[in-house]
Amino acid sequence: MAPRKARPRPPNDFIPLAEKNGLIVSIGEWVLRRACREAAAWFAPLKIAVNLSPVQFQxxxxxxxxxxxxxxxxxxxxxxxxxxxEGVLINDPQRTLSILRRLKSLGVKIAMDDFGTGYASLSSLRSFPFDKIKIDRSFIVDVATSDQAAAIVRAVIGLGSALGVPVIAEGVETEAQRSFLAREGCVEVQGYLVGWPASIETFSDLTAKANAGLVRGPARREIIEIPRRSERKR
Incomplete structure (x- = not known):
């Protein structure tokens, strides 16, 4: 009898369990090594982003x-x-900040993910010089229809501008959302509007075509922004 093919599971399903039993440390090492190896082989010198779990800092x-x-x-x-x-900074913040500073000394970049969803986002920005702020999708989903959501996102974009820190919006799925963000000066977006999760083989092929000039204009920009994140970060 042929073995049943496993169905892909989104990170939200297995990461909490992996963090609880400690497997996230070995999983995180495998992901980091694979991501760096793949990125080093790309034709275009694009950046690659990798999530770190609070457990990996401990x-x-x-x-x-x-x-x-x-x-x-x-x-x-x-x-x-x-x-x-910001959950990374909650447990043993002094040790964590020391690790983050040492990571930055290597030359890597550090981004604040899911900004605005916790209790200490502003305090976290004051504690450490992040290289990027990522606005959580929960604020983006209603940005074109809710004055309150629009005001919050506008404030975060303004905060990033005042601090000299680039801001990227997560979960962009409609042209109305992207248009609002563009008007407010947020030029980096992530979400299904600009690309769906894809295999590394597909991504490598697209970046090669973009680098060769076979894809131009807006389509080229969208290619290099294909997200490789969980369904939660649409």
Whole structure:
């Protein structure tokens, strides 16, 4: 009897369990090594973003692991971006901030993910010089129809501008949302409107075509913004 083919599961289904039993540490190392190796082989020198779990900051030597993987794969540090939520800073904030500073000293970028969903987002921005702010999709979904949502997103974009930190909007699914963000000066977006999750083979092929000039204009921009995130980050 042939084995049943496993159905892909979104990260929200298995990451909490992996964090609870500690498997997220080995999974995270595998993901980081694979992501860096793939990115190093791309024709275009695009950045790649990898999520870090709070658990990874509590176990092992994260900085030396990142350093060794960068050396092993040959990926330029400036092309690697780590995305963290403010939950990373809640447990043992001093140790975590020290690790983040050491990571930045390697040359990698650090982004604040899911901005606005926790209790200490502003405090987190004051504690550490993040390289990017990512507005959570819960604020984007109603931005074109709700004055309140629009005001919040406008304020975050203004905050990023005042701090000199780029802002990216998550979960952009409609032209109305993208138009609003463009008017407000948010030029980076992520979501199903600009691309669906794709296999690494598909992504590599698209970046190769874009680099060769076979795809131009808006379509080229959308190609290099294809998200590789969970369904929650649509």
């Amino acid at each position: 176990h092992g030597d994260l900085v030396n692991l990142v350093h060794s993987i960068l050396l092993e794969t040959g990926l330029a540090p400036a092309r690697l971006e780590f995305e963290i939520t």
